[in-house]
Amino acid sequence: MTAAKRPPLPVILLANDLLDGEVVFWTGRVWSDRPQEALIARDEAGAALLEAAAAEALAQNKVVDAYLVDVALDGEGRAVPRHYREKIKTEGPSVRRDLGKQAGQSNLVPTGH
Amino acid sequence: MYRYDEFDARFVRERVAQFRDQVARRLDGSLTEDEFKPLRLKNGVYLQLHAYMLRIAIPYGTLSARQLRQLALIGEKYDRGYGHFTTRTNMQFNWPRLRDVPEILDLLADVEMHCIQTSGNCIRNVTADHFAGVAADEVEDPRPTAELIRQWSSLHPEFDYLPRKFKIAVTGSPQDRAVTKAHDIGLRILRNAKGEIGYEVMVGGGLGRTPMIAKTIRAFLPKAELLAYLEAVLRVYNLEGRRDNKYKARVKILVHEIGAEKFTQLVEDEYARLDGPSIVADPQEVARIAAYFAPPAYEKLPLRSTGFDAAKTQNRAFATWASVNLFPHKLTGYAAATISLKNIGEAPGDVTSAQMRVLADLAEKYSFDELRITHAQNVVLPHVKQDDLFAVWQALVAADLASANAGLITDIIACPGLDYCSLATARSIPIAQALAQRFADQERQIEIGELNIKISGCINACAHHHVGHIGILGLEKSGKESYQITLGGDATLNAAIGERLGPGLDAEDVPDTIERIVEVYLQHRKAGEPFIDAVRRLGLEPFKAVVQETLHAPA
Known part of the structure; x- marks a missing residue:
C-alpha cells in the first residue's frame, strides 16, 4: 500500500480475517468484527498508522485483503463507507437483510486470535 | 450415475489431506497468502466480499439424492442454511470458514464429490445438456463423454497451469442446451453419412470482456479419437496462448488473433505428431464408464396417463405448471420436470437446505434417484412418470418450489453480483428481483412466451448476459451502479452476441425499460413469433428508441 493510492480522508482500515473470512476493522488495538469500532483516521499521519497496522497484520498472517476505505461520518460520528461496494461489505448482502453484520451475525470464532 | 472406483476415491481423499495440510501451513505462516491463494483456488475456495466462498463441482450437473442431502447438511452445519447453483451447474456456499473447509471436503468425499478444478487456470468442471438421456432428438448421451473428459483432465500434469481457465461443454442433441458455443471447447455429438458417431469440435467461444462464438475446427471427429484430439487442442493453447x-x-x-484456419492447422499438425493410441481411452474403460449411464429400469407405459390428464383438468395451477415446466421424455408415459429456482422476488439459483432435502426425496421416490442442475440455475427431475407428476407438484408447492416459469421472462439467470462477489461492479440480484416482480403475472408471462433475461454484475459475464435475448450488464458509472442493456443474444446452436441498445441506465429505470422493450415486441410480433425471432426481423432500432425515451424522460 503506497501513499499514492491512499483514498481521500477520513479513512478506516478493513480486512478479512484469515481463518474465518469475516470482515474485520482495525480499532487501533485489535481487529474487531464491528464496523462502529473502527478507528477513524482524519489526517495523513493517522492514515499512515493504519497502513502500518495493515502491513503488520498481513505479515503476522492474521488477516488478508487489508486496505483503507474512505468514509463519511454520520450524525453520531460513526464511519460509513462512501462507496456502495464497501458499504455492502460492511453491512452484508442488500438482498438478505437477515444475514451478515446487518443482522448481528459474525463468522469469527471467539478464540480465533 | 458414475460411481468412484478405488482410484477415484483415494485420489479425492489424498487431495483433502493435502489441503488440510496446506491450510495448517498457511495458518502457521509457512505459506504466504501469495503462495496459498493458487492452492486454495485449485480447491474451489475463493475470498469474496463478506466471507470465503466454496465452489463445489457437480460434474455435468448430475446429482444423486444422497449427494444433494450431503450438500443440505453442509449448508446447515457450515453455512447459513442455503446454497447457490451457478451457470456452470456448480454449487456455491457463501459463508464457510477457511478453518472448516477441510471438514467440508471430507464430507463431500464421503459422497464422491469434491471442489477440485472449480477454479484456477486449469480445465474446469465439464458441463452437459441437462436433458441428457431424456431428449428424443439425442444422438447419444453426452454424459459418458463428459465423464471421460473429467477423468482425463483431473490433475492432467501437462494442463495444470494453462494460460487461463478452460471450460468444456458437451451436447448430444442438435438442440444446444449446454451453451457449447460460449465455451473454450464445445463438443456436439453427431452421426456422419456412414452412421458413425463422432464430435463436431468447436473452439474459442467465451464471454467476459471479449465475447466470442466458438469456431468449428473439426466438423467430424471419430468418437474414439476424442482425448488425443483434445490433447492436441490443449497443447497448442498451452504453448501459443498469451501469458x-x-x-x-x-x-x-x-x-481470434491467429484466425480459426491457422489455429486449426496448428491443432492438426500437433495431432499428426502426437502418439494418439497412447492417449485415447482404452475401449474397455470407455465401455465401463458408459455402463454407469445405462438407462434406468423404465416401465412400459401408455402414451398418455389418464390420471395426469384428469389432474390437469381438475387443477388449473397444476395444468399451468405442467404446460410450462415439463419437457417431453423420449419414453412414452414419462416427462422431465424443471423445478424452477426463480420464485418471484428471490435470488435466482438459491436453494435452502430444507428444499434440497425435498428435492432429494422426490428424486429418490419418483426419478430413479437422479437430479440435474441446469446452466439456467434450475433443477431437473429427469424421469418422472406422468402418473406421478401431480404428487411431485404437490410436494413442490409445499416446499415453495412450484413456480411455473421455466424458459419464461421471470426465469432470469443472475450471478451473485455485488451482494456477494468481490469482483462485481454492481448488484445483479436486486435487478432480477425487480424484473420478476414486474412480470410476475402468470398469464402475461405465458403470453410473452420464451424470453431469456441474463444479468451479470460485471464484465466477466458469469450470467452469460451476452447471449441473453435481453442481457443486462451492471457496471459502475460515476460512483453509481449503471446497467447496460443488450438485445438479440442467443445461447443455442444459432449462438449470437447481443448488441448494446445504448448508454447505461440507473437501476430504478431498468424495469420500465425492459417493459417497454417487451411492449414493442408484443405490438410487432407475428402470430406465434418468439421474442428472439422478432428481434432478428425487426432489428435493433425500435428497441434502441425505447432506451432513448428512458434516458430523456423527465425526472
Whole structure:
C-alpha cells in the first residue's frame, strides 16, 4: 500500500480475517468484527498508522485483503463507507437483510486470535 | 450415475489431506497468502466480499439424492442454511470458514464429490445438456463423454497451469442446451453419412470482456479419437496462448488473433505428431464408464396417463405448471420436470437446505434417484412418470418450489453480483428481483412466451448476459451502479452476441425499460413469433428508441 493510492480522508482500515473470512476493522488495538469500532483516521499521519497496522497484520498472517476505505461520518460520528461496494461489505448482502453484520451475525470464532 | 472406483476415491481423499495440510501451513505462516491463494483456488475456495466462498463441482450437473442431502447438511452445519447453483451447474456456499473447509471436503468425499478444478487456470468442471438421456432428438448421451473428459483432465500434469481457465461443454442433441458455443471447447455429438458417431469440435467461444462464438475446427471427429484430439487442442493453447496479459489469455483470443484456419492447422499438425493410441481411452474403460449411464429400469407405459390428464383438468395451477415446466421424455408415459429456482422476488439459483432435502426425496421416490442442475440455475427431475407428476407438484408447492416459469421472462439467470462477489461492479440480484416482480403475472408471462433475461454484475459475464435475448450488464458509472442493456443474444446452436441498445441506465429505470422493450415486441410480433425471432426481423432500432425515451424522460 503506497501513499499514492491512499483514498481521500477520513479513512478506516478493513480486512478479512484469515481463518474465518469475516470482515474485520482495525480499532487501533485489535481487529474487531464491528464496523462502529473502527478507528477513524482524519489526517495523513493517522492514515499512515493504519497502513502500518495493515502491513503488520498481513505479515503476522492474521488477516488478508487489508486496505483503507474512505468514509463519511454520520450524525453520531460513526464511519460509513462512501462507496456502495464497501458499504455492502460492511453491512452484508442488500438482498438478505437477515444475514451478515446487518443482522448481528459474525463468522469469527471467539478464540480465533 | 458414475460411481468412484478405488482410484477415484483415494485420489479425492489424498487431495483433502493435502489441503488440510496446506491450510495448517498457511495458518502457521509457512505459506504466504501469495503462495496459498493458487492452492486454495485449485480447491474451489475463493475470498469474496463478506466471507470465503466454496465452489463445489457437480460434474455435468448430475446429482444423486444422497449427494444433494450431503450438500443440505453442509449448508446447515457450515453455512447459513442455503446454497447457490451457478451457470456452470456448480454449487456455491457463501459463508464457510477457511478453518472448516477441510471438514467440508471430507464430507463431500464421503459422497464422491469434491471442489477440485472449480477454479484456477486449469480445465474446469465439464458441463452437459441437462436433458441428457431424456431428449428424443439425442444422438447419444453426452454424459459418458463428459465423464471421460473429467477423468482425463483431473490433475492432467501437462494442463495444470494453462494460460487461463478452460471450460468444456458437451451436447448430444442438435438442440444446444449446454451453451457449447460460449465455451473454450464445445463438443456436439453427431452421426456422419456412414452412421458413425463422432464430435463436431468447436473452439474459442467465451464471454467476459471479449465475447466470442466458438469456431468449428473439426466438423467430424471419430468418437474414439476424442482425448488425443483434445490433447492436441490443449497443447497448442498451452504453448501459443498469451501469458503476458490475463485479459488476453483465453483460447478465444488466440483463435481470434491467429484466425480459426491457422489455429486449426496448428491443432492438426500437433495431432499428426502426437502418439494418439497412447492417449485415447482404452475401449474397455470407455465401455465401463458408459455402463454407469445405462438407462434406468423404465416401465412400459401408455402414451398418455389418464390420471395426469384428469389432474390437469381438475387443477388449473397444476395444468399451468405442467404446460410450462415439463419437457417431453423420449419414453412414452414419462416427462422431465424443471423445478424452477426463480420464485418471484428471490435470488435466482438459491436453494435452502430444507428444499434440497425435498428435492432429494422426490428424486429418490419418483426419478430413479437422479437430479440435474441446469446452466439456467434450475433443477431437473429427469424421469418422472406422468402418473406421478401431480404428487411431485404437490410436494413442490409445499416446499415453495412450484413456480411455473421455466424458459419464461421471470426465469432470469443472475450471478451473485455485488451482494456477494468481490469482483462485481454492481448488484445483479436486486435487478432480477425487480424484473420478476414486474412480470410476475402468470398469464402475461405465458403470453410473452420464451424470453431469456441474463444479468451479470460485471464484465466477466458469469450470467452469460451476452447471449441473453435481453442481457443486462451492471457496471459502475460515476460512483453509481449503471446497467447496460443488450438485445438479440442467443445461447443455442444459432449462438449470437447481443448488441448494446445504448448508454447505461440507473437501476430504478431498468424495469420500465425492459417493459417497454417487451411492449414493442408484443405490438410487432407475428402470430406465434418468439421474442428472439422478432428481434432478428425487426432489428435493433425500435428497441434502441425505447432506451432513448428512458434516458430523456423527465425526472
